Amino acid sequence: MTTTIALITGANKGIGLETARQLGARGVTVLAGAREEERGLAAERELRAGGADAAFVRLDVTDPESVREAADWIEKEYGHLDILVNNAGIARGGPPSQTDLDAVREVYEVNVFGVIRVTNAMLPLLHRAPAARIVNVSSEVGSISSMTDPASPLAHMPAGLAYPSSKTALNMVTVLYARDLRDTPIRVNAANPGYTATDLNGNRGFRSVAEAAQVSVHLATLPADGPSGILWGHLWTADAPGDAYGILPW
């Protein structure tokens, strides 16, 4: 029996930890990426206590050496990777007129460059899997269509510059990887977890991490004829937060 191996970045808490838990409950071996050892080991213990086959991998997505070491370790231990969930993300900075460029660089370093860095390091391992899946955890706030649609609640929310624009960049990064890999069995998609109560937003979100992680799990376990190059997940309409899921506009 072959084992399905998944790497989730930023898996020591929030949506990432829950994604690891849900994939682990499906029998997937979960590699919980975390940049800090204590937090990573705590996540490993929690996942194992819940019955998952889980291991902590030290992985700071902004640190090329740590990413290379993680890829080397996965190659040595497992020889391939079936699922990569680029989940690690940060939110910083103020509205456009008060933007601190250092905060923008910090956000892009994790949310955009980190995804490219980790994906390229893991691609040789993903190519060795029969049908790998890449999930880039993005956001509806990166959708230019939603942010400019007067009927969308998103168009009326105050927004900083760095985070939404980093997710817009991540959306295009997703499209371009999907195009690059279209002649392979690999599927690359962007996930919208919806506004979820985590440390990222001071726990103000109205969705639970269990609901949010289902979006990443859905895209991580797409069948062979599943889509590639879409933004999929929670649909937030003007009527109500609701529980509808589907393809979001770019």
Ligand SMILES: NC(=O)c1ccc[n+]([C@@H]2O[C@H](COP(=O)([O-])OP(=O)(O)OC[C@H]3O[C@@H](n4cnc5c(N)ncnc54)[C@H](OP(=O)(O)O)[C@@H]3O)[C@@H](O)[C@H]2O)c1
């Ligand atoms: N919460 C929402 O409403 C929402 C909505 C849409 C999209 N998202 C996206 O969902 C993803 C997960 O966010 P969350 O809400 O679960 O936030 P969270 O609870 O703050 O978790 C973020 C995770 O990313 C990790 N991380 C940050 N910088 C990192 C780095 N340089 N290298 C590796 N890991 C790093 C954090 O690790 P540390 O503990 O070490 O900081 C943490 O594990 C993010 O991409 C976020 O943009 C969230």
